[in-house]
Amino acid sequence: MGFDAYETIGFAAAVLTTIAFLPQVYKTWKTKDVSSLSLPMLILFFIGIVLWLIYGFLKHSPSMIFANSITVLSAILLLYFKLKYGKK
Incomplete structure (x- = not known):
């Protein structure tokens, strides 16, 4: 299996976009504040x-x-938090 430049670019994009999303999950988990999340x-x-x-x-x-x-x-996880901690 050789070097695939397209998949390398894909993995770089994957890592960055996935990492960018994780702080929101962590913040929501810690604060239990889901008011700014739209269901x-x-x-x-x-x-x-x-x-x-x-x-x-x-x-x-x-x-x-x-x-x-x-x-x-x-x-x-965010859907779960929104449903669990959102206003009823």
């Missing part, structure tokens, strides 16, 4: 990430699978 946005984001993950599997793209797997888990 419709979180649902649409989650569906979009799941579709990107499926696309990554269909394209056999390790970078897309890696990034979107982690981001799906992060989005699930």
